[in-house]
Each structure stands twice: as structure tokens, then as C-alpha cells.
Amino acid sequence: MPIFTSEDKRMSLVNAASIVQDGMTIAIGGGLSWREPMALLRELIRQGRHNLHVVGTAHGVDVDLLCGAGAINVVEESYIGFEQDFGMAPNFRRACESGRVQVRDTCCHTIIQQLRAAEFGVPFLPVRSVQGTDFLRLHPEYKTMTCPFTGLPLVLVPALAPDVAIIHAQYGDAQGNLKILPPLVADLFFIRASRHVIASVEQLLPTDELRAMEPNVPYFWVESVVEVPYGAHPTSCYPFYAYDRAHLAEYYQAAQAGQDTFASEYLARYVFGPATHDEYLSRIGGQAKREELESWKDGEDAWRALFTAPEGAIT
């Protein structure tokens, strides 16, 4: 893996996102509705990236948005959906059912083993599971063998080194050291297995302040760092903000209404419309919205209230 030793990795959102090229395999940090690098993904869409192959575990609005914008053609994740909140992912479903996106579903432990093989510098790792399931049919690259030590059947999964890991961290410094707070999901595996790492952070801090937080990603894996407050919106990024349930309901309704409505009601308004991230922040509701999403800190009642309204469409 390349080593990035520059003292100053600070970049604009535009330049950081341009490291991703058409046809690359990308790993998106975070998971479900938590700490996904949404500002970087919106920038990828604005730059017109397409034919991307996404790999990872359980995701939601991030991959659904990329599907709705026509940016990806292979999804190799373990789950794409909105759980109990809104149910199935409309753009992802449409893309898979129309054949625009190739279904390459994977499973959490399988993909972690593949990333660990890349991290360890070995060509594959074995798993005992997966036998008897139809994932073997979906993935001709998996091989089976009889273990030379135990005589038991094993599935071998090849090393997987994504071209770019796209990460949103809470804190970082100019050199690219990062502090990611848990749940870490698969971020550290993506970072150690990928050829390039681009990161947005809620706050850029002086190195001394970051050191006191015990960073968990060393700078030499990170190629670029961008300070983007609310860079994970509409997913959550504690301790800064909870996820924006009202925005996700709006997203879901636009996506559910079809490709054209999604393009005119959502992509135009929130992805292509805002010229800057600051303008995006004002479109989502400005200061009042930010105060609301940060009110989880005010105690259990305030936190719970963020999950009660509005009622979204449930499939």
C-alpha cells in the first residue's frame, strides 16, 4: 500500500473527492445511519463519477444515494436498507431490479476476512461458514478446499484491497492522523486494506490536542483530510449530532416516488443545487436544525424526542 508522508494533507472537498476515478472499488466508512462520509459522496456525484464498485458491510442512505445518482454499477455489501425506520432502500432496489447495478451481496465476516487478507499481505483467508448457502453461486471467486490439517471443507475468500477508502472521522490533524470514535464498524479494516484513504473530519485540531485523544489512524495511510462540519449529515456523528430523521423521511419519500422524482426533488435540491457545503447546511435547516440535532445532549427525553417525529413512510 502507498505511504503518504506529506506534512500537510489538507485539501478542498473537490480535490479530495477527485482522487476517486470512474470504475474504482470504493469502501465507505460508517454503517447503517451512522458516520457515513456523505459530503464526500455528494461531491463524487457532482463530479459525475460512475461505474463505481462499492464494498462493505451494512449500509443505508449512502449507497442508496449513489444508486439513485447512477454512480455505481456493482454493490458488494452485506445489507442496504433503512431498518425499522423506513424499510427497504428504494434506489438500491430499483437499480438492482432494473439490472443497472449488479447484485454481489456479501456477508460481514466474509468481507472482513477478505480485507484482513489484504491487510496481512496474504492472498486469501479461509472461513468455515458460507458452505450450503447460495453466496457461493453469487461469488465464483470464492474457492472451496479440504483442509490439509483437519480434513474439513473450507471456503477460501480472496484478499480484497479497495482502491479508495472514504472515511468520515470526528477529529483529525493537518497531517492526516485521525481519531474515529466507535462504533468503528469496518473503518480500520478499510483503511489498512485500501490503496488510498480520503477523510473528512468534523474538527481539525492541532496535533498536540489530537495526541491527547489517542488517535487510532496514523497519518501515513491517509492521503487527504478535509474539515467538513456536519460532513456525515443526514447520518449521525456523535458526540456532535444525532441522525436527521425528518430529512431521511423526506429523502425516503422522494426515492420511493421514483427515479425522476428523486432527481428533481432530492438530487437537484440537496446534491447539485448547493454551490458549497455551507449552502447545503442552510438548505437542510441552518442553525435551528443543527441545534435540534445536537439536542440529544440535553438528556434522555430530548434524545428520545429526536426519534419520535415525524412519522415516516413505513414499507
Next chain:
Amino acid sequence: MNEEPIIYATLPEVMIFQVARTIQDGEVVFHGYGSPVPTLAMLLAKRAHAPHMVHIEGATYGINPEPPFLPPTSNDWSLEQGSVMAIGISELFDIAARGDMGRMFLSGVQVDCHGNLNVTAIGDPDSPRVKLPGSGGGCNLSGDVQHVTIWTTGHRAPTNKAGKRQFRFVQHIDFISSIGHISRDGISRQALGLRGGGPDWVVTELGVFDFDPVTHVLRLRALYPDTTVQDVLDNTEFEPVIAPEVSIVPLPAPEHVALIRRFDPLRTHQREFKSTDLSRCFDL
């Protein structure tokens, strides 16, 4: 509300209690994300009959959490509250892979007679008629975990607009996302080299099932006070085994119901149920 005496339990609460009863004390237990029924079953079991159970939370991997409420998404800090710490994704799956995870909970949009589950695609997976969200960790865990409880709130088969019954318990499964007792090619778990014992209990809104020890076919063991053997037969596309003595499920005690209501003030678990099942209530 906490002050009022609890005199009834809803069907969802009774189902949560049945799922909780499948948990043994002292085992490491994990639920997937997007699984409020098993989440509440685990929170209940640890405070009822399984105080030494190790609760690993579904997406945060927090250990023994005390959440103030269940949000409708799983990777939320609220679900980590009260945990001393959380483990990481590789640690979690390694526990299962080396055979140390006692129980986990899986569901499916299609369930076949041997407990194989489909959450991947309806139709041909290469050009699916319906692309389902995916199995998360279910494919790996179904092979590795010692025991699996299957739950579903969709046993009752509705009739679609074309007049065709839409069974969840199907004769033919389109895609095996997680393995039950026997593979599509008729191979047993043992011959596949799988570590875990497979699904031992199946809890639905119509009844509680296990698997026949010889044929490994789904077997009815207990009904709710308001369901019948005929309901089960009518809503299952294949022929399930009916145990010689089918009992009526035990109902939770009022303190069990109180715990469920305390942990889920947002009633997130009700999102898993059809409205007709939400209105089923049983006097305690």
C-alpha cells in the same frame, strides 16, 4: 403508566417472551441490527432467567447495555448506554467463528422446511424480481453460532391482487442467505463442516416450532391462545410436522411485560408487526 397494574400482554410482547425463553443463562448472545424483537428478548432474558448471559448489542457491539429507549436504527449511541465497553466487528465475528457464540436470532422473507432463510432476493438473484436488503452477518453466523432462534412476524400468508397466496414458509426458497439444517443439495450441516447446531426454535405470530430430530422438518410445538393447528397448516406452503402434544405458549408475568414497555417507550418493536397482530391481547 408504570404505576398502573399490568393486566394484559399484547401478541408482540408474548412473542418477545417466547424468543427470550430460547436463551440460556451464561451464554454469549448476539442479535443482528434491525431486530427489535430479539433485542427486547435479550434485555428481558438477562433481567429474568438469564442474569449471566453476555449481551452483545447488534451494531454497536456494546456489552451488556442498558439503553434508555430503542431507536429505529441500530448503530446509535443510545443502544450503547450502560455498556462498560464495546468490542469491534472482527472480535464479534471471531467469537462466532471459533465456536464461542451461544445464540443468535435470524429472520427471513422466505423460510423453508429445514430453516434455510432468504433475505437476499426474490426470483433469480442475477435479475431479481424483488431485491431484499441482504443478510448482514447472517450467512456466516448461521454456520458458526451454536444455536439459532428464527423469528418472523409474517407467518400469515396474505393473498395478492392476482389471488395468489404469498407464503413466507415456502416449498421452494429462491436464495439461501443463511443455512438451516439441510442444504439445497440435501447435504447436512455436519457434512458441510459447519460448527454450529443450526436453528432449534422458530417463533412466529401463529406459534412456536422446533425441528423434527430425524427429518429436520419444521415441527409445531405450541400455539397462542387464539391460534389453531389449522391456522398453521393454512399458512404454511409445505407440510409441517405436528408434535403429538401441541401446548399453549406460557404467557409472560406482569413484571416481564413491564420490562419490555420500559425498554421500548417508542414502541419500535411494533414496526415489525401487522396492525391485526398488534391488536391481539391476552389477559394475564
